[in-house]
Amino acid sequence: MVNNIQERLYTDQQLKKMLADMLLIRKFEEAVEKLYQEGKIPGTMHLCIGQEATAVGACAALTNEDKITSTHRGHGHSIAKGTEIKPMMAEILGKATGYCKGKGGSMHIADLNVGNLGANAIVAAGLSIGPGAALASKMKNEGYVVLCFFGDGATNEGAFHEALNLASVWDLPVIFFCENNLYGMSGSIKEMINVEHISERAKAYGIPGITINGNDVMEVARFTQEAVDRARNGKGPTLIEAETYRWRGHSRSDARKYRSREEEKEWRKSRDPIASFKEKLLEENVLTEDAFLELEKRIDAEIIGAVKFAEESPEPSLDILETDIYA
């Protein structure tokens, strides 16, 4: 049983770390949302609040040397892979201390030190970059695997199909991790995809495909671990479809006409990935209410520190305008 905590692969400390990482993602994004409303964020941003378990569960199965590619909705992936929140927040605020020296913003956060190959504004772009990095790992015998995050919408792009085919033919050490949050930018997948499960598409490329509960962090970690083991043992790629839900709109302005308020309420109430995991840890005596309050306090302080760092950091100077660019 995937949900039975007693049969788990992880220690108490690792489980508490998963809860802490999910909480850090949510509180980080709540802070980003507030800063955006205060007019302090140039450009746009996409929030993954409600989807924390996919990022954290998937990254729990990876080592520091393993790599990820991310999406336009990438804050959670970065934090789960170990990217520091101070330079992340600074980048989102367009400050010189950010990961791209303030020139990239929310959708260009990368941190090669922890194997984070970066967020990307182009839907499905990580699906080309990831197998490339996996090919390098295989050719140089470096042993790392690559996990590509992408959305349900990205699976209708040509890049998705090309990536699955080539990765299958070449047995690349890659995990295709689809965060199916039921919607693209402005429409339901029911209008865009004619199979019941996106994971069925794996069959066309001769690789395993599986649909899992993306709001159960342990289920995500368990199934991702299987796919990682497979990839690392030279057996090739897996397609994982993790069902989840984004609580917020697509980006800064979205009237959410494509879904009902009742549906949103239901997901928040009965399928909150953080509340349900917290309950599980309390039931299994891995966590106490006091320890949870302590954890919240620590994370709140960390977020305040990151916002202060970003707000007090300088703007990029004009003389770096033409550095770190290709053309």
Ligand SMILES: Cc1ncc(C[n+]2csc(CCOP(=O)(O)OP(=O)(O)O)c2C)c(N)n1
């Ligand atoms: C190639 C490309 N086409 C269209 C867009 C505009 N766009 C940005 S996000 C998005 C929706 C992507 O949906 P999905 O892959 O399900 O990710 P989600 O936003 O649900 O996380 C679209 C169409 C883009 N950025 N890049």
Ligand SMILES: [Mg+2]
């Ligand atoms: Mg989607």
